[in-house]
Amino acid sequence: MPRPRLILILGDQLSPGLSSLAEGNPARDRIVMAEVREEAGYVPHHRKKLVFLFSAMRHFAARLRRQGWTVDYHGLDQGLGDLCDAVLKSAREFDAGELLVTEPGEYRLREAMKRHWPQRLSLSVRLLEDRRFLCRAETFRDWAAGRKQLRMEFFYREMRRHTGLLMEPDGEPVGGRWNFDADNRKRYDGKLRLPGPARFEPDATTRQVIDLVAEHYPDRFGDLEPFWFAVTETQAEEALAHFLEQALPHFGDYQDAMTEGDDFLFHSLLSPYLNAGLLDPLKVCEAAERCYREGRAPLNAVEGFIRQILGWREYVRGIYWLLMPDYKEENRLASHADLPWFYWSGETKMRCVAEAVRATREHAYAHHIQRLMVTGNLALLLGVEVKQIHEWYLAVYVDAYEWVELPNTLGMVMHADGGYLGSKPYAASGKYIQRMSDYCGACRYKVSSAEEDNSCPFNSLYWHFIQRHRGRFGKHPRMGMVYKAWERMAPARRRAILQRAEALLDDIENL
Numbered sequence: 443m444p445r446p447r448l449i450l451i452l453g454d455q456l457s458p459g460l461s462s463l464a465e466g467n468p469a470r471d472r473i474v475m476a477e478v479r480e481e482a483g484y485v486p487h488h489r490k491k492l493v494f495l496f497s498a499m500r501h502f503a504a505r506l507r508r509q510g511w512t513v514d515y516h517g518l519d520q521g522l523g524d525l526c527d528a529v530l531k532s533a534r535e536f537d538a539g540e541l542l543v544t545e546p547g548e549y550r551l552r553e554a555m556k557r558h559w560p561q562r563l564s565l566s567v568r569l570l571e572d573r574r575f576l577c578r579a580e581t582f583r584d585w586a587a588g589r590k591q592l593r594m595e596f597f598y599r600e601m602r603r604h605t606g607l608l609m610e611p612d613g614e615p616v617g618g619r620w621n622f623d624a625d626n627r628k629r630y631d632g633k634l635r636l637p638g639p640a641r642f643e644p645d646a647t648t649r650q651v652i653d654l655v656a657e658h659y660p661d662r663f664g665d666l667e668p669f670w671f672a673v674t675e676t677q678a679e680e681a682l683a684h685f686l687e688q689a690l691p692h693f694g695d696y697q698d699a700m701t702e703g704d705d706f707l708f709h710s711l712l713s714p715y716l717n718a719g720l721l722d723p724l725k726v727c728e729a730a731e732r733c734y735r736e737g738r739a740p741l742n743a744v745e746g747f748i749r750q751i752l753g754w755r756e757y758v759r760g761i762y763w764l765l766m767p768d769y770k771e772e773n774r775l776a777s778h779a780d781l782p783w784f785y786w787s788g789e790t791k792m793r794c795v796a797e798a799v800r801a802t803r804e805h806a807y808a809h810h811i812q813r814l815m816v817t818g819n820l821a822l823l824l825g826v827e828v829k830q831i832h833e834w835y836l837a838v839y840v841d842a843y844e845w846v847e848l849p850n851t852l853g854m855v856m857h858a859d860g861g862y863l864g865s866k867p868y869a870a871s872g873k874y875i876q877r878m879s880d881y882c883g884a885c886r887y888k889v890s891s892a893e894e895d896n897s898c899p900f901n902s903l904y905w906h907f908i909q910r911h912r913g914r915f916g917k918h919p920r921m922g923m924v925y926k927a928w929e930r931m932a933p934a935r936r937r938a939i940l941q942r943a944e945a946l947l948d949d950i951e952n953l
């Protein structure tokens with residue numbers, strides 16, 4: 443009989459079909475799972491994120507035990523430093539010949555496992571491919587090789603062809619177009635009922651974890667309660683069914699909308715479950731496609747939703763593994779300002795920002811447009827240091843892991859990589875927020891002004907951004923109109939706008 447092996451399952455690997463489980467044998471091998479200080483602390487993760495992950499991990503461990511596995515579960519109370527300590531502890535009690543792990547989603551941990559763990563453990567460490575994605579890292583590398591420019595839209599079309607999702611038998615996209623984004627720009631007018639996310643009552647395990655996190659992290663950012671996230675595969679599937687029935691039909695129309703008093707609109711809230719492994723991305727896309735084929739949701743909604751998962755989610759992962767570790771050091775717009783404290787406190791006169799931070803603190807969630815066009819846009823316009831804003835996004839959202847968060851923050855928001863995620867920066871003035879939300883009416887700033895003392899900060903900061911990056915974007919084919927509009931303004935007005943922006947930049951803690 444060959445020597446038994448340890449199988450380490452990470453907090454975001456809660457999938458029954460995981461490659462390490464498929465390779466293992468319940469009669470011979472032993473599973474290790476651990477809640478450790480290093481993972482909980484490499485950024486100050488939101489407390490609800492910790493509860494979600496630890497509770498989902500404990501439920502997954504219980505399920506594995508029911509299936510006949512032996513699981514060494516090291517809880518936070520054991521005070522273990524890092525995951526390697528946990529493996530070491532289990533390895534000492536168990537004469538293991540090898541450690542099996544499905545490769546971690548973050549570079550830092552993968553590198554540690556490759557470079558340091560074999561020595562620390564005196565054990566060989568075998569990394570297995572993570573097959574829970576629709577595009578293998580290698581396939582992405584091949585697709586990217588030899589292309590001058592990488593664009594999500596072309597990758598997405600390849601993925602549609604490859605999976606057959608929303609494709610006609612003749613190889614054409616369903617509906618004759620690949621992308622219905624132009625139809626997806628409605629402002630929410632309050633008429634349609636907003637379904638809210640599926641909510642689950644915490645069970646005894648989750649209650650225990652809430653108490654544990656409250657005890658260990660009393661001062662961390664983020665409300666612990668009410669806690670309603672799904673923590674099992676069955677609940678995550680219920681959350682998917684809830685979304686498909688209640689929200690998907692309107693997902694496309696209101697994808698970019700924001701409204702006071704509702705933090706979710708028609709978004710799915712499936713990212714925590716997809717990223718932790720409780721839901722399978724292909725099954726989610728197929729379920730959405732069925733809704734279209736059975737006439738339960740329109741094409742603009744279903745295509746828009748599938749594009750996020752089949753396109754964006756896979757694309758950002760591909761970029762991450764293609765470009766790490768240098769990627770993390772990129773800062774092409776030379777952004778160096780400190781992250782203002784109101785990203786944590788929410789204490790700002792800017793209504794849109796205060797609302798995004800409040801939602802973030804309450805739910806460990808804010809939807810894409812709040813992340814991109816409110817907190818993200820502001821960080822871009824203020825020139826916040828990439829590392830600081832990256833660590834903020836990685837900490838505060840329940841769905842945040844570096845492989846998905848970093849390209850979104852560094853690439854999409856901060857345009858720090860020169861444009862893999864968007865050919866031009868998503869910089870916008872207050873007009874965009876006014877068009878897509880109802881925040882501005884209740885704001886202490888005046889959205890119609892750019893130079894007065896009470897003018898919306900986004901307005902003057904936008905023009906300041908345009909002016910200070912003229913060297914980089916002045917000749918950009920898609921930004922010509924913006925630079926023309928700036929040049930057409932009277933010089934005195936331009937000066938007043940830049941002065942207002944300078945005053946704001948000199949006092950960014952008090953916006």
Ligand code: FAD
Nearest residue numbers: 709710711712713750754755809810813814841842847850
């Ligand atoms: P929906 O709007 O319902 O979209 C459906 C699904 O599509 C999501 O669940 C998600 O899996 C996928 N998706 C949508 N947009 C993206 C995207 N740009 N990149 C990758 N997947 C996408 N997403 C994360 O999962 N983790 C993160 O840490 C994360 N950080 C972000 C940071 C910034 C600065 C920005 C601008 C975006 C970030 N996103 C991140 C992408 C996106 O905002 C979230 O996936 C989305 O808000 C999750 O909510 P939802 O499930 O309701 O999404």
Ligand code: DLZ
Nearest residue numbers: 452453454476477478481482546547548
């Ligand atoms: C995010 C996270 C946190 C907060 N805590 C743990 C933990 O205690 N144990 C664990 O196995 N995983 C945790 N995770 C998820 C890991 O950080 C994640 O697996 C890596 O970042 C790779 O994506």
Ligand code: SF4
Nearest residue numbers: 792794872882885898
């Ligand atoms: Fe945000 Fe400006 Fe509107 Fe205020 S006026 S809510 S700061 S966009």
